[in-house]
Amino acid sequence: MKGAPFMNDLIIPGSVSSPTVRLDAARGTMELSGESYPQNAFDFFAPIIDWARQFLRESPSPLTLELRVSYLNTSSTKCVIDLLDLLEGAHKIGRRVQVVWYCDPENERAREAAEEFREDVTLPFEIRMEGPGQ
Amino acid sequence: MKLKHESPSPDPFLERTREVLTDPAYAGNPLLEDYRELADRYAHMMRTFMKTVHISDSYQLRLKELNVALDEAMRTDFLTGLLNRRAFFDRVRPELSRSRRHRRPLCVLMGDIDSFKAVNDRYGHDVGDKVLQETARTFSSALRSEDLKVRWGGEEFLALLPETDAAGAATAAEKLRAIIEQTSFDVAGNSIKVTISIGLAQEDGDDPETAIRAADQALLEAKRTGRNKVVVAAHPG
Numbered sequence: 001m002k003g004a005p006f007m008n009d010l011i012i013p014g015s016v017s018s019p020t021v022r023l024d025a026a027r028g029t030m031e032l033s034g035e036s037y038p039q040n041a042f043d044f045f046a047p048i049i050d051w052a053r054q055f056l057r058e059s060p061s062p063l064t065l066e067l068r069v070s071y072l073n074t075s076s077t078k079c080v081i082d083l084l085d086l087l088e089g090a091h092k093i094g095r096r097v098q099v100v101w102y103c104d105p106e107n108e109r110a111r112e113a114a115e116e117f118r119e120d121v122t123l124p125f126e127i128r129m130e131g132p133g134q
Numbered sequence: 135m136k137l138k139h140e141s142p143s144p145d146p147f148l149e150r151t152r153e154v155l156t157d158p159a160y161a162g163n164p165l166l167e168d169y170r171e172l173a174d175r176y177a178h179m180m181r182t183f184m185k186t187v188h189i190s191d192s193y194q195l196r197l198k199e200l201n202v203a204l205d206e207a208m209r210t211d212f213l214t215g216l217l218n219r220r221a222f223f224d225r226v227r228p229e230l231s232r233s234r235r236h237r238r239p240l241c242v243l244m245g246d247i248d249s250f251k252a253v254n255d256r257y258g259h260d261v262g263d264k265v266l267q268e269t270a271r272t273f274s275s276a277l278r279s280e281d282l283k284v285r286w287g288g289e290e291f292l293a294l295l296p297e298t299d300a301a302g303a304a305t306a307a308e309k310l311r312a313i314i315e316q317t318s319f320d321v322a323g324n325s326i327k328v329t330i331s332i333g334l335a336q337e338d339g340d341d342p343e344t345a346i347r348a349a350d351q352a353l354l355e356a357k358r359t360g361r362n363k364v365v366v367a368a369h370p371g
Contacts, residue, residue: 081185
C-alpha cells in the first residue's frame with residue numbers, strides 16, 4: 001500500500017446541512033459532496049483542514065481535492081478558500097496537488113462560483129460539468 | 135492592476151504601507167521585513183474577505199432564483215402550466231372585491247372534457263396527459279389574458295372572467311367549445327378529437343364557492359343533456 005499508513009482516513013457521513021466527507025490517505029484523495037451550511041462551519045472544516053495539513057507534512061504522495069458541492073454558506077466558503085490556500089502553498093513548493101470541481105450542468109451559477117474559487121490560485125484546478133448522478 | 139476581489143475604493147492602509155516600504159528614510163530599518171510581511175498578510179486577508187463575500191453573493195443569488203421558481207411552481211399546475219387551485223383561491227378574493235367595488239359582473243366558467251376516461255383507456259395515460267396539455271393550451275388561448283385559467287381537477291378546467299356578464303361569458307364559452315370541437319390533437323401518431331361541456335354562472339356577490347357550485351351544477355346539466363354544450367346557470371337574483 002502506498003501513501004501514508006500512519007495516517008487515518010477521515011469519513012464524515014453527510015447530513016442535510018453538511019457534505020459527505022471522504023478523506024482517503026492511501027489514495028491521496030479528499031472528497032466532499034453535498035451542500036454545506038452546518039451550524040458551525042469552522043468546527044466542521046477544522047478536522048478536514050488539519051487532515052490536509054498532516055497529509056502534506058507526512059506523506060510525499062500527490063493529493064487531489066474533489067468537490068461536488070452545490071451550495072456553500074458564507075463560513076463554508078471561507079473554509080474552502082482556506083483549504084485552497086493550503087493546497088496552493090503546497091503547490092508553490094513543488095508538491096503535486098490538484099483540484100477537481102464538479103458542477104451540475106443545469107446550474108449556471110455553480111460554474112461561476114467554481115471559477116471564482118479558482119481565481120488567484122495557480123495549482124491545477126479543473127472544473128467539470130457533470131450531473132450529481134455521476 | 136486591480137484584482138477582481140479588491141475593494142473598488144483604494145485601501146488607504148495598503149497605500150500607506152507602499153509609501154513606507156519605498157521610503158528611503160526607512161531603508162535598513164530592522165522592522166521593515168516584519169512590516170512587509172504584515173502588509174502582505176493584510177492584503178491577502180482583504181482579498182480572501184472580498185472573495186468570500188463575492189462568492190457568497192452568487193450562492194445567495196442562486197437561492198433567490200430558486201425561491202422565485204419554487205413560488206412559481208407552487209402556483210402552477212405541473213402538467214398543463216395553468217394556475218392550480220391554490221393560486222386560484224389566492225387571486226379570486228381580490229378579483230371579487232374589485233368587481234364589487236366597480237359594480238361589474240364576473241363569471242365562473244367550468245369546463246370538463248367529455249368521455250375523457252375513454253381517451254385514457256384507449257390510448258393510455260401518456261396520450262391522455264398530452265390531450266390535457268393541448269386542451270389547456272386551447273383553453274388558455276381562446277380566453278382573454280385577464281381571465282384566470284385554472285386546472286381544477288383531473289380533466290376539469292375553471293376560468294374566472296372579470297368584467298363579464300352571463301351573456302358575454304356564454305359567447306366566450308361557446309367559442310371555446312366550438313374551437314375544441316374543431317381541433318384535432320396530433321399525439322404520438324394519433325389524431326385525437328375531444329369535446330368539452332361547459333357550465334357557467336355569474337357571481338352574485340356572495341362568495342366564490344357559491345358561483346363555483348352553480349357553474350358545477352350547470353356543467354352537470356350540460357353532461358346530462360348530451361355533452362359538448364354550454365349551459366348557463368339561472369341567475370339566482
